Amino acid sequence: MMDIKALAPNAAVMDFLLTRRSRPVRSLKAPVPTRDELAPILTAAARTPDHKMLVPWRFIVLERPALQRLAPLVKTHGTAAGVDAQKVENISGFFGNANLVVAVVCAYKDCDDFPRIEQDLSAGAVCMAMLNAAQASGWGANWLTGFTAFHKGFLAEGLGIEGDDYVAGYIHIGSEGATPQDRRRPDIDAITDWVSS
Incomplete structure (x- = not known):
């Protein structure tokens, strides 16, 4: 008979998760x-749930x-794409003023027996794991997307990304210049249903 052991609680990790806050780019x-x-x-970040171990993501360190x-x-x-001029200016600044960004690329792998969205979800989970890992390591971090995450012309010319692949997230990492106040969080009771039968 297998000896089943419960995981020991890790209060420090739980406290981190309950208080984490992205830092403004x-x-x-x-x-x-x-x-x-x-x-x-x-x-x-790579220790993320990944159905069938396809590794449907990769990193480009910018x-x-x-x-x-x-x-x-x-x-x-x-x-050229008609994106709002202010958005273009903001996103250009997010690149031009940054010191380090990791592009998490959703790199689809062929697999016929489950939907592609599972690869999208895994890539998103990588972004969250990287954000948490950066902050747990003492760095400030933020996860952004914007039109450059999906625009095929920009992806091909700027990052060499072809086909259906895209950027699930640009993870900005650096030293904290300011610690922001927490923002309003969801009401857990309002978004949770308990199903017992």
Whole structure:
């Protein structure tokens, strides 16, 4: 007979999860994690639920020179696509003013026996895990998307992403310039149904 043991509670982790708060992108500054410091964050993010172990995601680490190269491409592709000028300016700034961004790419894998959305959900879970891992490591972090996550022209020219793949999230990581106040959170009772029979 198998000996079943309960996991020991980890109050520190639970407290972190109950109080975590994304940091505004504009407040993130240098220094940023080194490659050695980023490696465990990426490793933690990759320990994400992944049905059939397809690994339907990959990482593109964008350092400051790459981000500054991408900023004008945001304007070129955004303007051509008719994206609101203020949104284009904001997103261009998110690239051009950043010091380190990890693009989590949803990289679809062929699998006929379950829907593709499971790969999308896994890529989203990677983004959340990376956000938490960065903050648990003492860095400020934020998860953004915007039109550049899905615009095929920008993805191909800027990041070399082809086909149906897209960016599930741009995870901005850096030193905290400011700690924001918490925001209003959902009323758990209002969004929870208990089904007992």
